[in-house]
Amino acid sequence: MPKGILVVQTRPVSPEREDEYNRWYSEEHMPDIRAIPEIVSARRYRIRDAGQITARPSAREYLAVYEIEADDLEVPLAEMAARSADGRVRESDSVQTDPPPALAFYELID
Template sequence: MRKGLMVVQSGPIEPAREDEYNDWYDNTHLPQVLAVPGFVAARRYRARSGADPALPGYLAIYEIEADDLTDPVKELRARSAAGEIRQSGAVRLDPPPVVTLYELME
């Protein structure tokens, strides 16, 4: 079984909606993503003050375990397209979140 990380950089659409963004991420989005087979853990981080304001202020790191690391990501996208993964209007989409998949080197 392969191990990897999916790293997502994102942020709220505007500072006034930051609480809404964090509530959705922690209480809705993370549990829905972790319900997808292959996603085994997740952690979130916030940029410290003084970080480049042009970059997304939040980082989510999802641990993935699967024979093919793209399978859980495909399932996540399928569930999103089917409306099973609830989106939030508080997430900044311009520019869109940056998603990168990494494979553990062994």
């Protein structure tokens, strides 16, 4: 069965709303995403002193990694979009959208 990961970099809209952002992400968004059958894992990370790793630190200090296993890797991505559109994946205005979150999808090759 094909496997992939969806990587999403985000940040709160402001430092004052960081607690709200983290609460929404952990208590609402992640459970909503984990409810999609092909999502086998969903985890969040916070950047740690990027200056030691790269000269150009990320402008988005939070990272979510969603592991996907599906016969057709496009199906769970389409399901995420459908659930976002109909409200089953809840959104929050505590997430910065300008610039928008950075997304990348990777398919396992080895």
